[in-house]
Amino acid sequence: MKKLLTILLASFMLLTACSSNSDKSTNASNEGTNGGSTGKKQEITVWAWDKAFNIAAMETAKGIYAQKNADVTINVIENAQDDIIQKLNAGLNSGTTKTLPNIVLIEDYRAQSFLQAYPDSFFALDEFINAADFADYKIGPTSFEGKQYGVPFDSGVAGLYVRTDYLQEAGYTVDDLQDVTWDEYIEIGKAIKEKTGKDMLTQDPNDLGLIRMMIQSAGAWYLQEDGKTPFIANNAALEDAFNTYKNIMDANIVKVISDWSQFVGAFNSGDVASIPTGNWITASVKAEAEQSGKWAIVPFPTLANTASSVHASNLGGSSWYVMNVDGKEAAADFLKETFGSNVDFYQTLVTEIGAIGTLKAAAQGEAYTAPDEFFNGQTTIADLASWTEQIPNVNYGMHTYAVEDILVVEMQNFMNGTELETVLNNAQTQAETQIR
Known part of the structure; x- marks a missing residue:
């Protein structure tokens, strides 16, 4: 009996020791995982x-x-x-x-x-x-x-990239494109097209990035401030943007394209006089080294009939x-x-x-304050950074691309003669039905 009790006691002590060592091992492992003192890498x-x-x-x-x-x-x-x-x-x-x-x-x-x-x-x-x-x-x-x-x-941040040589040939300077409205931009575009034969910009009918930039410049979006409720009908900034887009297209100053390569190819080959878009395009513009000294970047145009529109967007x-x-x-x-x-x-x-x-x-x-020789010594980064601070804050919400899928179709209806009020009301109804 004594031998049996001795064996049982030894077994119990061994199990207790193993259990204790196991707990220490587990804790040490957890400490390492959570950035503890074991030195294990995070x-x-x-x-x-x-x-x-x-x-x-x-x-x-x-x-x-x-x-x-x-x-x-x-x-x-x-x-x-x-x-x-x-x-x-x-x-x-x-x-x-x-x-x-x-x-x-x-x-x-x-x-x-x-x-x-x-x-x-x-x-x-x-x-x-x-x-x-x-x-x-x-x-x-x-x-x-x-x-x-x-x-x-x-x-x-968006800017208006412009060919200074085309401007000069049409009788304008970079100063003439500082702080302009889209209506003024269109008139300059017509003059450039007449004098040089060059279109003012490209546009993909299935891409409404231009509309997006126009309405954000006015502090507006496709949705209400809650980021969920469609705000298309009776959206004054969106109405102004639709009308402006149509005026641009009707002015015969647009080179219609259908993809990214055609977009970049148009300005790299010298077919267009300006690019209204985000600053990420800079590297693509500068890729055509022979055009160095022929570009400038000016503030984004404003919507002519929307008082809240500023010369900055995204x-x-x-x-x-x-x-x-x-x-x-x-x-x-x-x-x-x-x-x-x-x-x-x-x-x-x-x-x-x-x-x-x-x-x-x-x-x-x-x-940020260094001059860029490609842009004739313009401090482009400083300019773009200053415009960044002026971009209106809007709630993009949850449905930007879903709404644009609807608006792309309705924009074509508008271009083909449907009344703007009808177009935006139809889009509002579709958005309320499809977006939850």
């Missing part, structure tokens, strides 16, 4: 698209952060934008976070569709960045219900978001120290990548 996964722009910007940020945070590994994974949207929706709908990244890039026009549908799936960044440090118009799409979820990234742009998954604090700190505050970092981005950020303080940096 890993951050980032999803983004566009290797030459967004991915390049993130890789630059990664290098800067690593200088002081060698224990953090940042894995930047390139996906097409459509693939990111599909993967996010699939993961968020399933409720499984294992497949999700720590940081994801989302286009500003699409951000609210995720924030409003899955608010608990994103990590609020109010303790890591100051929203007031960024261009005001970026805060609308990146925040929800009083919380800041996105770190604003690139500016889609097309495109995206921001960084932290998913509400393990490692979110480390991911937020990484963004805070780079895209969220680092002025020198933004000088590198604009110099090496051509990315104009929306951090206000960056605009005072040396790279």
